[in-house]
Amino acid sequence: MKWARQYFALAALLVPAFAGAQSLRQDAIWARRSTNPITLNGVLNEPAWALAESKVVTFGIDNGIPGSGWKYEGGVLTNDATQATLKFLVVGNVLYLGAVIPDKSIGGSKDFNRFDGLLMSIKDKADVAAPKPPSEYFYAWWYSETTDPQPAGQQPAFIGRWATSPAGSPRTPEQIAAWDAVTVVNGLSNSDMANDVGYTIEMKFDLGVMGYDVTQPGGDIVEWNVSVYDCDWFWPLDIPRFTSNRVWWQSPWGNAMWYDEVHIYARPDITVNSNVLPAIGAELVVPNGDALAAPTIDGLLSEGVWASTAKSFDIRFGDSALRATYPGVGPERAGQFQPPVNGGQAAVLDPGDATVKLLVRGNFLYLGFDARDQVVQNHSNIDRWDGFIVTINDRTACGPDQELRGRRLTFQVGPAPTGAAVPQDFLTSMVSAGTAQVALALKAGTTVDTLGMSADTGYTAELRLDLTALGYAPGLGDRALFLGVNHLDGDSFTPFTDSYATRTWWFREYEGQCCPVWAYLAPGVLTDAGEPEDAVDASVLLGAFPNPILQQSMIRFALARSSQVTLAVHDVAGRLVERRVLGIQRPGMREVDFDGKPYGAGVYMYKLDITDPATGTLRKSLSGRMVVVK
Numbered sequence: 001m002k003w004a005r006q007y008f009a010l011a012a013l014l015v016p017a018f019a020g021a022q023s024l025r026q027d028a029i030w031a032r033r034s035t036n037p038i039t040l041n042g043v044l045n046e047p048a049w050a051l052a053e054s055k056v057v058t059f060g061i062d063n064g065i066p067g068s069g070w071k072y073e074g075g076v077l078t079n080d081a082t083q084a085t086l087k088f089l090v091v092g093n094v095l096y097l098g099a100v101i102p103d104k105s106i107g108g109s110k111d112f113n114r115f116d117g118l119l120m121s122i123k124d125k126a127d128v129a130a131p132k133p134p135s136e137y138f139y140a141w142w143y144s145e146t147t148d149p150q151p152a153g154q155q156p157a158f159i160g161r162w163a164t165s166p167a168g169s170p171r172t173p174e175q176i177a178a179w180d181a182v183t184v185v186n187g188l189s190n191s192d193m194a195n196d197v198g199y200t201i202e203m204k205f206d207l208g209v210m211g212y213d214v215t216q217p218g219g220d221i222v223e224w225n226v227s228v229y230d231c232d233w234f235w236p237l238d239i240p241r242f243t244s245n246r247v248w249w250q251s252p253w254g255n256a257m258w259y260d261e262v263h264i265y266a267r268p269d270i271t272v273n274s275n276v277l278p279a280i281g282a283e284l285v286v287p288n289g290d291a292l293a294a295p296t297i298d299g300l301l302s303e304g305v306w307a308s309t310a311k312s313f314d315i316r317f318g319d320s321a322l323r324a325t326y327p328g329v330g331p332e333r334a335g336q337f338q339p340p341v342n343g344g345q346a347a348v349l350d351p352g353d354a355t356v357k358l359l360v361r362g363n364f365l366y367l368g369f370d371a372r373d374q375v376v377q378n379h380s381n382i383d384r385w386d387g388f389i390v391t392i393n394d395r396t397a398c399g400p401d402q403e404l405r406g407r408r409l410t411f412q413v414g415p416a417p418t419g420a421a422v423p424q425d426f427l428t429s430m431v432s433a434g435t436a437q438v439a440l441a442l443k444a445g446t447t448v449d450t451l452g453m454s455a456d457t458g459y460t461a462e463l464r465l466d467l468t469a470l471g472y473a474p475g476l477g478d479r480a481l482f483l484g485v486n487h488l489d490g491d492s493f494t495p496f497t498d499s500y501a502t503r504t505w506w507f508r509e510y511e512g513q514c515c516p517v518w519a520y521l522a523p524g525v526l527t528d529a530g531e532p533e534d535a536v537d538a539s540v541l542l543g544a545f546p547n548p549i550l551q552q553s554m555i556r557f558a559l560a561r562s563s564q565v566t567l568a569v570h571d572v573a574g575r576l577v578e579r580r581v582l583g584i585q586r587p588g589m590r591e592v593d594f595d596g597k598p599y600g601a602g603v604y605m606y607k608l609d610i611t612d613p614a615t616g617t618l619r620k621s622l623s624g625r626m627v628v629v630k
Contacts, residue, residue, distance in 0.1 A: 025263075025280045026064030027065075027250055027261065027518060028265060030264075030265050030280070031052075031053065031088035031214070031266040032048070032088075032266075032271055033089070033090050033214075033271040034096075035271065037091060038091055038096050040182050040202050041182055042183050043184060043202070044087070048272045049089070049098055052087040053277075054087045055086045056084070056086075057084045057226070057248075057249050058081065058082065058083045060247070063248075065393075065404050066260050066393045066403065066482045067225075067260030067261070067514070067515075068250055068402075069399075069403040070245065070401070072244075072245050073114075073231075073244040073246060074242070076243055078232060078243040078245060080103065082245070084228045088264060089272070092215065093206070093214055094204050094206055094207065097202075100198070101116075101200070101228065103196055104232065105192055105195070105233050105234070106185055106188075106198075107150065107154075107235045108142050108150055108156075108190065110142075110143060110144050110148050112142065115140045116156075117140020118201070118226055118229070119138050119227040119246075120136075120138070120227075121134040122205065123210075125211030125332060126209070126210055126211030127211070130323060135161040135254075136161055137161070137179060137254060138158075139156050139201070141155075142157060143157055144166065145167070149236070150190045150235075152189065153185075153190070155183055155185075158179070158181075160254060161178075162175040162178045177206060178205075178206045178209050179204070179205055181202065182202050182203075183199055186198050191235050207222060214268075216267075217267070217268065217548060217601070217630070218267060218548045218629045219265065219267020220266060220267070221263050221265055222263075222264040222266065223262075223329055224262045225250045225251035225253075225261045225262050226262070227246045227247070227252045227253070227254075228247050228248070230243075230246065230247075257513055257515070258512060259515075260514055260515045260516065263328070265280060281520075281545055282480075283327045283518050284518075285519070286311055286359060286360050286365070286519055286520065287359050287591075288309075288361070288522040290361050290362065291309075291524070292305040292308070294361055294364075294366075295366055295462060295464075297437040298441065299440045299459075300460060301462065305359060306359075308585075308586060309359055309586065310357035310358055310368060311591075312358075313326070315352070315354050315355075315487045316351060316353045317352040319351075328518070329515065330506065333507045333515050334505060335505055336502060336503065338502050341383065341501050342499055346497060346499060348502060349491070350375060352487050354372065354487045356368070356369055356485050357369075360522065363467050363474060363475070363476060364465065366463070366464055368460070369388055369462070369463070370460050373386065373456060373458040376448055376456045376459055377449060377491070378414055378415045378416065383490070384499075384501045385412040385413070385501075386490055387411050388461070388487055388488065389410045389425075389484075389485070389488065389509075390408075390427075391483065391486070391508055391510060391516065392407050392409065392465070392470055392481065392483055393511075394406070395472050395473075396471030397471055399512070405511075406510075407426040407511060408427075409427040409430070409436070409463070410424035411423050411424060411440070412488070413448060414448075416448040417447075418448075419440055419442050420440060421440035421461055435466040436463070436466065437464040442459050444457060449492075452491065452492050452493035452494060452498075480520060481521050482517070483508075483517050484509065484516050484517070485506045486508075486510070487503070487504045489503075489504070490502075522588070524588060537560055537620040539561075539620050540557065541556075541557050542589075543555075543624055544594065547626050547627060548626075548627040548629045551597050552593060552596065554591045554592070554593060555624070556589070557590055558588065559586070559587050559588065562613060563584070563611060564584050564612070564613045565583070565590075566582060566609045567579065567580045567606065567608055569606045570604065570605045570606075570607075572603050572605070580592070594606070599628050600628070601629055602627070603625060603627055604625070605625055607622065607624075608623075609621050
């Protein structure tokens with residue numbers, strides 16, 4: 001029967017996309033909560049460690065897309081390759097890291113890259129900057145001002161934000177409280193008279209001083225990364241066996257934002273006794289538009305699919321409140337920059353302001369852009385362009401560090417009179433190869449110039465990308481997408497000293513930087529063509545995300561047929577707190593915003609009534625539960 005085929009198609013295509021999303025997220029891990037204290041002694045003998053989530057980081061393999069990689073720093077291929085096991089716990093608002101690192105040759109030197117240890121970063125959420133900057137946590141046998149050979153038996157040094165230079169200097173009580181560690185070496189560091197066995201690190205990070213609070217009801221996401229350094233047979237130098245290398249999880253550096261980051265999730269109800277961990281889903285779901293006609297790439301955004309199906313978000317210079325609404329770690333990764341123009345930084349009178357729309361059809365990603373701009377211009381200086389930079393990680397090509405290579409797909413407003421889109425960077429080659437299309441249309445009353453003598457209204461644009469030209473297999477494989485969008489806005493005036501320019505980005509500024517959104521490209525579903533009206537409706541509820549809800553959530557569902565949809569939300573006493581008629585929704589993946597800010601903390605029940613738009617007959621009711629936390 002057709003309804004049965006539709007049900008199993010939905011179950012196969014839609015439900016695993018969310019139920020199995022945790023297996024897709026190679027950049028995320030849970031830190032379970034321990035109610036018992038952890039003694040920092042480097043032994044990892046507390047029972048909680050046996051129940052902690054762990055990650056094995058191995059040299060020479062992919063340790064998780066999109067940013068993980070490895071690098072030879074000297075010597076030849078090691079015969080004692082790194083295989084570090086990392087474990088995570090939280091106690092109160094303190095993050096604990098346990099690291100077990102087998103190693104036959106342990107030690108360090110005054111030379112950079114000639115040492116063992118961990119180079120880490122935590123993004124400083126307490127900083128007012130946008131995006132939040134990295135803070136370096138460097139714990140290694142690197143004593144740059146100590147003459148080689150280093151003393152046998154030496155312990156790793158604390159280097160970075162919570163340390164005092166030179167390495168090995170006494171630390172203040174405040175520094176120790178913010179970050180501390182103990183290492184146990186099974187062997188003798190800085191000596192290769194006999195093979196070592198390995199070392200174990202027990203480390204703690206005070207999250208409060210970095211602006212995180214994993215004790216709040218909804219928890220928090222700690223932005224972290226690690227490189228594991230490994231230097232072998234350097235004490236003394238054994239040239240045939242000497243090697244120096246490193247392997248990292250998502251980003252290689254502690255003081256710079258490259259590639260990606262690890263998202264460490266923690267919240268009070270996820271403990272060492274939790275039997276099932278919540279799946280860590282995609283930060284963004286890109287809707288599927290297979291059920292409607294494809295947009296014509298003319299820059300106009302006039303097709304119905306843009307209004308009825310596409311996912312939208314805004315980018316606006318100087319709007320911190322808007323950034324705070326972005327999903328996942330978007331509020332911390334989004335940012336802005338004002339480059340100098342004509343030797344100075346004039347006041348921004350017309351802040352960059354745009355809406356970006358996304359949808360997927362078949363193997364193609366469609367992006368729509370609606371830029372509201374009172375001064376539209378074409379300029380030769382990239383800092384003063386009007387346009388957009390879209391960054392996407394290629395799913396086949398790797399960069400110099402074995403990471404998934406990012407592609408910069410840029411277009412700018414072209415010269416007067418039409419302002420026709422000018423592709424730049426990697427988009428140029430895709431357009432030439434016929435695997436991308438881009439078009440731009442000026443809004444009414446808009447002229448392209450660099451005089452600023454008349455008020456414009458802006459422009460719209462459309463971009464179509466064949467994802468198979470970006471390394472995706474036909475059908476899009478796991479359907480993960482790593483994306484950033486950067487809005488370029490240059491405004492020129494007379495006198496020229498009033499001119500300025502800005503860049504404002506959503507998640508990632510450029511292709512090699514931290515951090516893209518982890519998005520999921522929703523698959524298509526079967527349509528209702530020819531289905532008998534008495535067939536069982538195969539629509540399914542995909543749940544609310546995030547849940548619990550701090551401010552806003554998305555209720556996601558998939559429709560097997562075109563239907564009228566109504567949302568009703570009740571409190572635990574059964575009182576109706578919200579009712580919305582969502583109108584006629586087409587088949588496929590759908591989502592509706594839920595704003596929890598007006599409501600008190602507690603449990604809320606929601607129901608989606610799906611009815612026949614022609615007769616009003618109820619086809620199906622989908623019910624779920626949300627928890628609002630304050």
